Amino acid sequence: MSVTDFEQRRNKILELIIEAHIASASPVGSEFVARKLRSSLSPATIRNIMGELEGDGYLSQPHTSAGRVPTDRGYRFYVDSVMDVRRISLDELRQIELLIRPAEVDLELLLERASAALAALSQQAGFAVVPTVKQSRVRQVEFVPLGVRKILCVLIANDEMIASHVVEIVEPMTRDEAVALARFINTELGGLSCRELMESLERRMLAERDSFYHVVKRSLDILQQALSTEPEERFVLEGTSALVSQPEFANDPRKAHALLKGLDAEEALLARIRQDIAPDGVRVRIGREVQVAGLEACSYLTAPVAAGDAVVGGIGVLGPKRMDYPRLRALVEGVSRCVTELLTRWDER
Amino acid sequence: MSVTDFEQRRNKILELIIEAHIASASPVGSEFVARKLRSSLSPATIRNIMGELEGDGYLSQPHTSAGRVPTDRGYRFYVDSVMDVRRISLDELRQIELLIRPAEVDLELLLERASAALAALSQQAGFAVVPTVKQSRVRQVEFVPLGVRKILCVLIANDEMIASHVVEIVEPMTRDEAVALARFINTELGGLSCRELMESLERRMLAERDSFYHVVKRSLDILQQALSTEPEERFVLEGTSALVSQPEFANDPRKAHALLKGLDAEEALLARIRQDIAPDGVRVRIGREVQVAGLEACSYLTAPVAAGDAVVGGIGVLGPKRMDYPRLRALVEGVSRCVTELLTRWDER
DNA sequence: ATTAGCACTCATTAGATTAGAGTGCTAACA
């Protein structure tokens, strides 16, 4: 037998063990693997191989007389090298479109629905990172006077992403002045993000003299106030109850409690997930890799959501380490593609 | 001893038992009550009274050799007739204002913060029922053209409640037309709620002839589209993890699971809570009174949130039946007053 | 009306026993 033959056999056994553990939530023994292998190898041989796999850190034993359980490293190897990459079924894709489609008028709603769909189809938690105007290119700015000293500042990034905030102004402003001011800002936009726009205005303000200085300053003041309450991005997390109901948590109150604490601190999770949202497709974080206190027993998958070429946000699934990686990978990838397609098509109009 | 003396004694004992149970989460025995009563009565006498209380349905025994636990009826009697009504402490009030104040520019954000504050201070779940423009009086309508066939419809109920939706229109519209149309709708508003406005427009549409018919129809179409994706109201629920960590759930996976299922169906809970939001202050629903599947082991308190005289929404706390009613009653009442004051003051400007 | 005394109930806990799942090792075998 050649070296690669041995390796293949090892991997096959690792795969079987991991998949059996994912299905059963309990340790897997040599006998079970032998049966699955249709007796091409005896339990004793399999025990030897399982011993090796444990030695190399892919498996571990909860206790002497138990079967084996995958380690984080085992899962990682499985995800990277062993499991087969599937595509989402057309049937599921259709279901997703049905859930998501009606919400395509509003990006936030769309991603909320997407995360709800992920939660529903995965029976675990679904999440989405939703961009806001604050970090996007603004296409149009409008001012609507509400009274003498109040105007509504409407920031339009694109048709699905709009923010409006009431701004109090010191000097009264007529309707015409408001229109003129908005027109000025609109000429300044030129494909800049909010942040860049503000910086550009600040520079101009320092450079300009006389009466025009006031126009720029006024614009800047209003924008600053309007954006002050707008968050950088929103994080949506749904279906956490399904997560807590998974056997690893339901059977162990302490683990459940740790999980809930971890989920409560959404910022920490968001910060971690943000690092994984990249144009290169689905990413997987397993167990300790998650690096969020309380979520050591969990894994998550993320995928980017793009409009055209620009990644604008992300979606994903959070579950126990013992999750169905092939299925969920396909699911997350499918939802990501589906949403991206919707956004891109919308963008092109 | 007169009849009322006996009654007072009974109530005192019921009070002691309920408060002890709230504090300890376990059944309360006669000995404990006797000690609390500073030996003015012997445990045997107390047992007799406890027997009466059980006979009348205020207490029950988990099993023969356990102490007593309050029934729903017991809690109800306690809440209605026994417990003393406190006021929130100035210290807590200050804390709440600190948490809520920065969000007063936006009603939704304000109530979100309020529910978060309730969750934090109660160590249980806090919730809020947030009104939207759809069920409110609209003060001003504005149309912002986004392109030839798209306009942004901005509905302003008041400075804290604004909704904007992109609407696709069949016939192109110039900027001037948009302004004129908005002006027309604004003259029609006159203190009507969205729903009433639509109905009034529909009536006018049927009555009008000729060119003006189109103006009305067009307005109606746009408003209908704009409002189609707007929900009637929003429901915010925070701090559910603290709720699941309460001993009654943490020690019993089945109960925890039922609770999580119940919380997942937010609509059912919202529908129930809506019935309790009335101008007459704090209301309490206990155990089975909640009438939401899965939440039989919970109670909630609600209080209205008003702007001036009009109730616009509500806030409250959801926890185990075994909750500190006097404290939470004061808390919910305090937050309700605090928010209502903010809104009213804002409204008066 | 109150209470001391007491028998009784029953959940909880600890300890002991057992069953069995799964292992690692050894020695035999292909």
Next chain:
DNA sequence: TGTTAGCACTCTAATCTAATGAGTGCTAAT
């Protein structure tokens, strides 16, 4: 040299038993 049957060993999980003790309800005395 890789594979495998056999077997002793380990440790969990389940089941049982007994002891503990918290709390009750009843009775009879005050």
